[in-house]
Amino acid sequence: MGSELSIPELCAHFDSEELRRLGKRFKKIDLDGSGSLSIEEFLRLPELQQNPLVQRVIDIFDTDQNGEVDFKEFIQGMSQFSVRGDKEAKLRFAFRIYDMDKDGFISNGELFQVLKMMVGSNLKDAQLQQIVNKTIIFADKDGDGKISYAEFCDIVGSLDVHKKMTIDV
Amino acid sequence: SLRLQPLEAFYWAVQLIGRLVGLVLLVATLLAVFNFSFGIRRLYIRILLHLFEQAVEKRRPPSRKESSDNLSRDNRLIQRHAKLTTEGIELLHADCASSDDPSKASTSSQKRPFHLSDLCVFVQSGIESIIEDEVTKRFAAEDLASWNLLTRTNKYQFISSRLTCYWVLGCFLRYCILFPFRMLLALTAVLYLVIGSLIIALLPWPGLRRYLNSILTPTAFRLFARAFSAVLRFHDVENMPQNNGICVANHTSPIDVVVLGCRQVFSIVGQSHGGFTGFMQKTLHRTSPHIWFERSESSDASVVKRKLEEHVSTPGLPPVLIFPEGTCINNTSVMMFRKGGFEAGGVVYPVAIKYDPRFADCFWNSSACGMVTYLFMMMTSWAIVADVWYLPPQIQQEGESSVAFANRVKRQIAGRGGLVDLQWDGNLKRSKPKSSLQEQHREAFRKRIYGLSVTDQMEGSGAG
Numbered sequence: 100m101g102s103e104l105s106i107p108e109l110c111a112h113f114d115s116e117e118l119r120r121l122g123k124r125f126k127k128i129d130l131d132g133s134g135s136l137s138i139e140e141f142l143r144l145p146e147l148q149q150n151p152l153v154q155r156v157i158d159i160f161d162t163d164q165n166g167e168v169d170f171k172e173f174i175q176g177m178s179q180f181s182v183r184g185d186k187e188a189k190l191r192f193a194f195r196i197y198d199m200d201k202d203g204f205i206s207n208g209e210l211f212q213v214l215k216m217m218v219g220s221n222l223k224d225a226q227l228q229q230i231v232n233k234t235i236i237f238a239d240k241d242g243d244g245k246i247s248y249a250e251f252c253d254i255v256g257s258l259d260v261h262k263k264m265t266i267d268v
Numbered sequence: 269s270l271r272l273q274p275l276e277a278f279y280w281a282v283q284l285i286g287r288l289v290g291l292v293l294l295v296a297t298l299l300a301v302f303n304f305s306f307g308i309r310r311l312y313i314r315i316l317l318h319l320f321e322q323a324v325e326k327r328r329p330p331s332r333k334e335s336s337d338n339l340s341r342d343n344r345l346i347q348r349h350a351k352l353t354t355e356g357i358e359l360l361h362a363d364c365a366s367s368d369d370p371s372k373a374s375t376s377s378q379k380r381p382f383h384l385s386d387l388c389v390f391v392q393s394g395i396e397s398i399i400e401d402e403v404t405k406r407f408a409a410e411d412l413a414s415w416n417l418l419t420r421t422n423k424y425q426f427i428s429s430r431l432t433c434y435w436v437l438g439c440f441l442r443y444c445i446l447f448p449f450r451m452l453l454a455l456t457a458v459l460y461l462v463i464g465s466l467i468i469a470l471l472p473w474p475g476l477r478r479y480l481n482s483i484l485t486p487t488a489f490r491l492f493a494r495a496f497s498a499v500l501r502f503h504d505v506e507n508m509p510q511n512n513g514i515c516v517a518n519h520t521s522p523i524d525v526v527v528l529g530c531r532q533v534f535s536i537v538g539q540s541h542g543g544f545t546g547f548m549q550k551t552l553h554r555t556s557p558h559i560w561f562e563r564s565e566s567s568d569a570s571v572v573k574r575k576l577e578e579h580v581s582t583p584g585l586p587p588v589l590i591f592p593e594g595t596c597i598n599n600t601s602v603m604m605f606r607k608g609g610f611e612a613g614g615v616v617y618p619v620a621i622k623y624d625p626r627f628a629d630c631f632w633n634s635s636a637c638g639m640v641t642y643l644f645m646m647m648t649s650w651a652i653v654a655d656v657w658y659l660p661p662q663i664q665q666e667g668e669s670s671v672a673f674a675n676r677v678k679r680q681i682a683g684r685g686g687l688v689d690l691q692w693d694g695n696l697k698r699s700k701p702k703s704s705l706q707e708q709h710r711e712a713f714r715k716r717i718y719g720l721s722v723t724d725q726m727e728g729s730g731a732g
Binding site: 121124127128141143144145146147148149150151152153156177180192193196197213214217218219221222226230233234238246251254255258264265266 | 349351352353381382383384385386387388390391392393394395396397398399400401402403404408692696705706707708709710711713714717718
């Protein structure tokens with residue numbers, strides 16, 4: 100596994116001290132020392148395991164979709180949350196949570212699936228579908244039945260969501 | 269003749285060293301028996317502290333993060349803004365909250381229709397818990413703010429040649445001088461305990477046996493404590509556990525037993541082990557009743573409860589020593605207390621134990637190393653410096669459940685010892701949390717977005 104020093108172009112948002120901390124943390128989570136974090140290793144963190152959106156978060160970190168998060172992906176993912184990261188990056192991250200197939204649009208089905216993750220079986224599908232439909236109608240300005248990134252930013256951008264999605268390493 | 273001279277001299281030297289060592293061991297034993305100290309260990313600790321301060325000056329200047337770390341007791345990497353806990357979602361430091369989230373309130377109490385931004389709190393707490401989570405960091409050694417010249421706490425980084433020099437000298441001192449001597453002292457303590465207990469067990473009078481044991485066991489533990497160069501500070505000794513009481517303490521390592529056992533005889537409640545630990549358990553059991561159980565039995569809590577009740581109601585028996593966390597934690601926090609010790613009906617004597625992490629990392633990670641390896645690491649650390657606080661005795665109040673009683677005592681222990689009070693189960697070291705926790709959060713979220721009637725929802729989404 101490369102040390103922090105071998106990824107100079109990535110650390111735009113982290114200084115060397117922060118990279119060192121993140122590296123240490125990465126090593127602690129990487130129990131088998133394989134150099135990348137599998138879902139099982141993530142799920143050994145009790146706080147993360149009870150998070151309804153854990154799968155989506157890990158999926159976004161895993162940019163090459165090989166099922167594991169290596170250190171580069173880890174840093175790049177965290178970088179979007181850094182204090183020095185821009186609002187755009189944070190909104191993009193939030194958008195990607197919903198946009199499961201990464202086609203740049205949140206479809207009705209995708210919103211349904213993510214909402215179902217957050218609510219579980221505590222709501223009937225019909226009730227859930229109602230909420231999804233309402234949300235899309237409200238957000239969909241160009242009438243294509245999906246929420247584009249621009250439409251997403253319109254709704255969410257004004258709420259200072261980017262401030263809620265910041266970590267100070 | 270000339271050829272014999274060097275050999276004779278050699279034998280003579282060995283005999284002399286042997287006699288000297290024997291004399292020192294004898295003196296140490298006598299000092300332990302009479303609980304007298306020359307103050308050598310305290311002086312040693314002061315010198316070490318002075319040395320560590322010098323080491324800190326040499327390090328890189330503290331960044332803004334480090335200075336706030338030094339202020340917070342809990343040595344955090346980041347400031348948490350959102351936490352998923354067993355009690356719901358906690359929002360902290362709500363300077364980042366928008367107008368619809370009141371500060372420090374659980375979001376589950378606020379009802380509003382679903383909004384696309386609702387995922388933020390889950391994402392935030394997820395990311396934060398990847399970087400630092402409250403639970404797993406309790407199962408690894410505490411991070412120190414500054415290096416204490418032990419490579420086991422901080423990977424070695426070259427800072428200055430003076431520091432490296434200190435480190436090398438330190439290694440030599442610890443491994444080549446202190447360790448052999450401590451080893452001998454520990455062996456003396458074991459021999460003393462074994463032979464003493466064999467003799468006492470042979471005597472026919474139980475009263476006499478008990479009296480002699482009340483001298484033997486604490487002095488043996490004191491000798492053990494010296495084998496670790498232990499400097500122990502006891503506070504509020506007037507609250508010391510009495511006969512037939514139940515002493516509860518936070519658990520960091522097997523040395524907790526030695527620390528508490530220096531002052532009085534306990535009946536220890538613990539899991540029966542094999543090997544060296546099992547041997548020690550058998551030795552102790554010869555002279556005083558203890559409660560040992562199999563780990564499989566501990567899930568059958570009624571067995572332990574019955575044994576405890578029997579012990580507490582038989583007059584004249586020493587206080588029970590129980591560690592309600594059930595496993596070793598790293599001494600920065602107190603985790604969930606099992607209610608077993610609090611149901612037996614006796615008077616509970618809470619005790620808080622805090623080790624100074626600069627001198628040794630006392631946390632025993634039983635999955636990482638066995639008992640003997642652990643003792644070796646303890647004996648090659650600088651010293652064991654611990655504060656022990658005896659808190660006032662507690663009884664179960666009217667209408668208070670055992671769980672509430674346990675939590676109350678836990679809060680007291682955490683407060684006194686300067687430890688973080690956590691609701692998490694220490695057993696998470698070995699097993700995964702219940703899936704019901706995830707369901708709990710889902711249900712809370714559902715209540716938030718669907719508690720309203722249809723018309724309310726239409727108005728809400730119109731305004732949002």
